[in-house]
Amino acid sequence: MKVLRNHDPDGLHRADLDHCIHPWTDFADWKENGSTIMVRGEGAFVEDAQGNRYIDGMGGLWFANLGYGRKELIDAAAAQLTALPQYSYFTNIGNPPATELAARLAALAPGDLNHVFYSTGGSAANESAVRIAHYYFDTIGQSSRRLLISRRNAYHGSTFLTAALSGKMDEKAGFHFPKGLVHHISEANCYRMPEGIRSESEYCDFLAQEFEEKITELGEENIACFFAEPIMGAGGVLMAPTGYHRRMKGICERHGILYVSDEVVTAFARLGRFFASRDLFDVQPDMIVAAKGITSGYIPLGVTLVSDRIYEGISRPRADGGIFSHGFTYSGHAVACAVALANIEVMEREDLCAKVQQTGDYFLERLKTLSDLPIVGDVRGSHFMLCVELVEDRSTKKLFPDEIDVGKMVDLHAQERGLIVRPIRNLCVLSPALILDMKDIDRIVSILRESIEATVSDLSQMTGHDLRA
Ligand SMILES: Cc1ncc(COP(=O)(O)O)c(C=O)c1O
CATH class of the missing domain: 3.90.1150.10 (Aspartate Aminotransferase, domain 1)
Known part of the structure; x- marks a missing residue:
């Protein structure tokens, strides 16, 4: 060079x-x-x-x-910039790369995560997951489900809401977050298990019990979703005990809480899979959030993948005539989606x-x-x-x-x-x-x-x- x-x-x-x-x-x-x-x-x-x-x-x-x-990604961006950089993606307007990418992501994602909401990065995609969850519960008649549970040391982003959702307490100094909306439970850290815990399975029991207790304290009817990274990234590359994610998902299912898997770091081959949640951690999330590696960082893009059930809920007509009023100027950005498609093509071609x-x-x-x-x-x-x-x-x-x-x-x-x-x-x-x-x-x-x-x-x-x- x-x-x-x-x-x-x-x-x-x-x-x-x-x-x-x-x-x-x-x-x-x-x-x-x-x-x-x-x-x-x-x-x-x-x-x-x-x-x-x-x-x-x-x-x-x-x-x-x-x-x-990578020439393929640069060429894809240049071709789309020439054809049409971006146009409104609001209401009933689409563009070919955004449509094609949504179909590709639905095919790659586990289970019935067949619906894609586009944003501009990991924070906006996590924030969108919260807004989708709130709107979903409100539309299906469970409007008390608003509270969010995440884990200490988690990182979910830097907007006002996702910074509140994140769990690094020393990074909250000097800022003023709303009280009562977000609740944190312990992170899962196999290197530093609490004193007296002797095995991964005991540790898993301990963490599951803490989650159950938090749900009892808040009331399950008040909780919208639980956020977790498959491997906690910025919080210290923390590995959870075997079976932890499956266990937490089981608890969510029993209490009607949505499980959001924050795969902003772990998706797009970083762990040897397009998505890690199900293939590596045996979890079928209700939503997966991804960003970063989706374009290999060539251009900003975030996605929130949503299950059939949630999609059916948010797309129902509401008695008050309200619509899903959420989105960004650059939702479905044509160049970003074209680059993401090229990124996936190269990853597949090169296995x-x-x-x-x-x-x-x-x-x-x-x-x-x-x-x-x-x-x-x-x-x-x-x-x-x-x-x-x-x-x-x-x-x-x-x-x-x-x-x-x-x-x-x-x-x-x-x-x-x-x-x-x-x-x-x-x-x-x-x-x-x-x-x-x-x-x-x-x-x-x-x-x-x-x-x-x-x-x-x-x-x-x-x-x-x-x-x-
Ligand atoms: C797990 C996780 N979620 C969300 C984010 C926020 O993504 P962004 O910085 O693209 O908004 C990050 C960023 O590092 C992350 O690691």
Whole structure:
């Protein structure tokens, strides 16, 4: 890859500092250090304005499933831009790519999720799921069903409602969310099970009982839906105990609560399946929400897939004459849908799911070899959604103090060696493009080993305590 010589990196950096507000930013750190400005992508690699080239271990932000520069996706976008970029999708107006994509998604999705509501990303698609659930229950005469249950540490988006739905409590500081609408129960985290619980099956019983108790407390007649990611992503790539999702769905069914599976990260081959809910977690959701990998991030798109039963409810005439008043200017965006169709075509032609099933197993196996390092507490995840958890003490799982940003320390060492990992507090998260082969995976793991070793040295110096011992 060539360095962009006619680029003006300093001008860009200055303008970025003067005018941009980045999401999720620690402003003090940003004002001191500025941004890395990314200028190009090629396959699973990205290049910054200084010409540094990295393996993109973040996959953009869990989205670059096919990698960068795929001609098929670029051509599909160009052809649709030429024909018709977008037109109103409201009321009775459609366009060919949106229609074709809805039919493709209905065929790929599990069970009777035959109906597609389009939006512009994961937050808007989750928000749409809530609005669909509320409208559904109201239309079928159960208007008291309004409350939403999700899990602590979940991430469902950043609109007002989906931020309220998300469960990272430390990210709520400074914001004011409505009280009483959203209720959180425990996340499922097999690495940190509560004290006294000795097996996954006991843990599953514990979590199921907590869910039942929450339903009793709120009254089932007041609850609309339960939201869950198959594997909790931004919350720390948390794996639930075996059978957990099936169990939670069973409880939802018994109490008439809709189960919404947030597959914004897990869908479109990241776990070796187009959708993970049923194939990997034995759950037939009432709605599936997807985004990100649906276009491999080439253009924003979110979808909310809805069961026949819910569709029948929301499409019934209402006594008050009301209609389903929800939608966006860019719902059914013709270019986004054309790119999604091309994305699915390439994934099918290249049998990407089958490939990911093999390379994904290899990835986890290789990553687990890092378990011998003195600060590696856990290596977990599935296929191309993986994480290394770093701890100060492996026997007690004690975390480093807050002022030590150990994930960031590893990321900086990795960047010097040509790899970007996503640091989330004490975690190194990996979600690269799914096109990586075994050689690339070996390279990632070897850079990560060196970077963790270098971090151990830094920490030993900082604390005066030899962590290598
Ligand atoms: C599981 C999950 N749901 C929803 C979202 C929100 O998606 P978006 O940022 O496209 O609005 C994300 C984003 O990371 C996510 O990981």
